[in-house]
Amino acid sequence: MGMTMTQKILAAHAKLNEVHAGQLIQADLDLVLGNDITSPVAINEFEAAGFDSVYDKSKIVLVMDHFTPNKDIKSATQCKQCRTFAKKFDLKNFFDVGSMGIEHALLPEQGLAAPGEAIIGADSHTCTYGALGAFSTGVGSTDLGAAMSVGYTWFKVPAAIKVNVTGHKRKFITGKDLILYLIGKIGVDGALYKSLEFSGEGLKELTMADRLTIANMAIEAGAKNGIFPVDDITREYLQGRVKREWHSYEPDDDAEYESVVDINLDELDCTVAWPHLPENAHSARDGKNIKIDQIVIGSCTNGRIEDMEAAAEIFKGRHLASGVRGIIIPATQNVYRECIKTGLAEIFLDAGCVISTPTCGPCLGGHMGVMAAGERCVSTTNRNFVGRMGHTESEVYLASPYVAAASGILGRIAHPEEVF
Amino acid sequence: MKAHKYGNHVDTDVIIPARYLASQDEKELASHCMEDIDKDFHKKIQPGDIIVAGLNFGCGSSREHAPLAIKASGISCVIAKSFARIFYRNAINIGLAILECSEAAEGISDGDSVTVNFDTGLITDETNNKTYQAEPFPEFIKKMISDGGLMKSLKKSKA
Ligand code: SF4
Numbered sequence: 198m199g200m201t202m203t204q205k206i207l208a209a210h211a212k213l214n215e216v217h218a219g220q221l222i223q224a225d226l227d228l229v230l231g232n233d234i235t236s237p238v239a240i241n242e243f244e245a246a247g248f249d250s251v252y253d254k255s256k257i258v259l260v261m262d263h264f265t266p267n268k269d270i271k272s273a274t275q276c277k278q279c280r281t282f283a284k285k286f287d288l289k290n291f292f293d294v295g296s297m298g299i300e301h302a303l304l305p306e307q308g309l310a311a312p313g314e315a316i317i318g319a320d321s322h323t324c325t326y327g328a329l330g331a332f333s334t335g336v337g338s339t340d341l342g343a344a345m346s347v348g349y350t351w352f353k354v355p356a357a358i359k360v361n362v363t364g365h366k367r368k369f370i371t372g373k374d375l376i377l378y379l380i381g382k383i384g385v386d387g388a389l390y391k392s393l394e395f396s397g398e399g400l401k402e403l404t405m406a407d408r409l410t411i412a413n414m415a416i417e418a419g420a421k422n423g424i425f426p427v428d429d430i431t432r433e434y435l436q437g438r439v440k441r442e443w444h445s446y447e448p449d450d451d452a453e454y455e456s457v458v459d460i461n462l463d464e465l466d467c468t469v470a471w472p473h474l475p476e477n478a479h480s481a482r483d484g485k486n487i488k489i490d491q492i493v494i495g496s497c498t499n500g501r502i503e504d505m506e507a508a509a510e511i512f513k514g515r516h517l518a519s520g521v522r523g524i525i526i527p528a529t530q531n532v533y534r535e536c537i538k539t540g541l542a543e544i545f546l547d548a549g550c551v552i553s554t555p556t557c558g559p560c561l562g563g564h565m566g567v568m569a570a571g572e573r574c575v576s577t578t579n580r581n582f583v584g585r586m587g588h589t590e591s592e593v594y595l596a597s598p599y600v601a602a603a604s605g606i607l608g609r610i611a612h613p614e615e616v617f
Numbered sequence: 618m619k620a621h622k623y624g625n626h627v628d629t630d631v632i633i634p635a636r637y638l639a640s641q642d643e644k645e646l647a648s649h650c651m652e653d654i655d656k657d658f659h660k661k662i663q664p665g666d667i668i669v670a671g672l673n674f675g676c677g678s679s680r681e682h683a684p685l686a687i688k689a690s691g692i693s694c695v696i697a698k699s700f701a702r703i704f705y706r707n708a709i710n711i712g713l714a715i716l717e718c719s720e721a722a723e724g725i726s727d728g729d730s731v732t733v734n735f736d737t738g739l740i741t742d743e744t745n746n747k748t749y750q751a752e753p754f755p756e757f758i759k760k761m762i763s764d765g766g767l768m769k770s771l772k773k774s775k776a
Binding site: 219220221222223242245246247248335336337338339340342343346347351353386389390419421 | 673681699701702703705706707709710711717752754755757758761767768769771772
């Protein structure tokens with residue numbers, strides 16, 4: 198029986214010639230990730246179990262991103278616990294204020310994830326690195342605590358859904374539109390337990406930024422992971438970032454897929470997910486009557502430099518509608534620096550936006566843009582659940598940076614074509 | 618062992634309601650287990666009984682209290698058509714045996730007497746004399762469950 202990309206990576210890490218869907222395996226891990234919310238719980242578990250060593254001090258990554266720079270005493274205490282742990286075990290990849298960025302934007306940027314690797318993180322959006330052809334998935338805190346000590350974990354080998362991409366992207370169409378459309382089509386549990394494996398000639402139209410956004414939101418369809426094959430676009434991205442040896446895996450010709458979903462890029466329009474589920478996909482053209490109070494451009498989904506460039510393209514020479522607050526959050530220090538160097542920061546400031554230090558911030562209703570009852574936000578983040586960005590009566594509309602910026606300018610949900 | 622049967626999408630909020638999460642005490646958690654769908658649950662369970670359920674058992678939040686409460690109730694195994702992914706991991710990590718088997722989940726009725734052989738994955742409904750085959754756990758998972766969960770198992774193997 199042939200194997201999918203995911204199955205091949207898992208087989209290699211379990212030192213097996215073959216695995217099949219449903220099989221339970223034990224696999225070695227190339228990287229183990231935690232953040233300022235999940236690591237403290239894992240550290241408690243680690244200590245309670247009496248562990249006194251980590252499996253590899255260069256393969257554990259702790260990123261202080263959710264509530265940093267610390268917003269209150271509780272979050273400061275949690276970060277302090279992580280800091281102490283990182284120091285005690287001499288962790289090589291501890292990212293604190295000044296070097297940190299939002300974890301899932303930071304790891305690929307820093308070359309910490311590479312094709313063919315097996316990665317877990319105590320954060321559900323750990324699936325992002327599938328964009329690079331890695332197997333990566335979110336786990337619980339006990340998993341993280343254990344994996345930091347032993348360097349392996351157990352998995353149930355997932356079945357797969359193939360997403361076959363064809364056609365050509367039109368102006369203003371991004372990875373965000375593709376993934377929102379896909380989730381709209383299959384639902385928030387449409388890929389429960391399974392891998393979403395992307396393929397097709399349309400992939401060459403998708404930049405690495407597009408792919409990272411798509412893989413990031415695989416979890417919003419319930420998937421265990423999302424994964425792209427390695428091609429020239431991947432190799433170009435890895436150039437100069439990943440110096441260690443890596444492997445690319447291709448699915449076998451007779452790999453088994455439970456179903457195939459076709460996406461024709463020619464037919465994609467700018468897509469917005471209405472509250473309160475990512476599957477409530479609509480065309481950005483249908484939101485003319487939906488007035489907004491805030492836009493957020495950032496997060497692990499859309500806080501990369503390409504996202505900043507897209508937003509700036511819309512904002513250039515324009516200003517936010519009166520009464521709309523614009524919050525721009527470059528996802529990493531490098532993206533932040535680039536924004537300043539290339540003049541994007543100036544464009545945002547001229548448009549009336551504020552620019553925040555890298556942080557998850559408002560994405561999970563933490564800080565830096567929490568909403569009151571009755572307020573609406575168009576956001577480039579990934580979840581629009583009830584109360585996700587603040588009050589349970591506030592609303593989040595998920596969209597691409599183009600759509601978020603255009604909506605900010607018109608004070609309502611807008612298609613980017615409307616501002617030109 | 619007696620089977621206690623439930624439907625689809627039994628979520629972690631009904632397995633252990635959020636209002637009890639401040640407690641880490643297993644006995645206390647067990648005393649509220651499943652109370653929002655079956656208020657006499659903790660009274661009717663005999664040690665070793667099993668839960669039989671439909672699709673997506675354990676969906677919702679990632680709280681590890683849910684499998685803990687079930688395990689502390691004395692339930693020896695949960696058989697379901699499918700489990701929510703994080704519940705599945707958490708259950709095994711804390712040492713609660715779970716088996717996915719659609720045929721058994723269909724065929725077993727509430728109150729049936731059921732035995733489970735974890736070595737072979739064979740599920741026997743003694744009341745109607747039927748057997749079902751689930752995929753057995755590999756050795757390391759069996760060991761993890763019999764050691765009492767992931768952390769205890771690792772501690773043992775590192776010692
Ligand atoms: S940006 Fe949002 S989704 Fe991404 S890691 Fe932070 S809180 Fe989670």
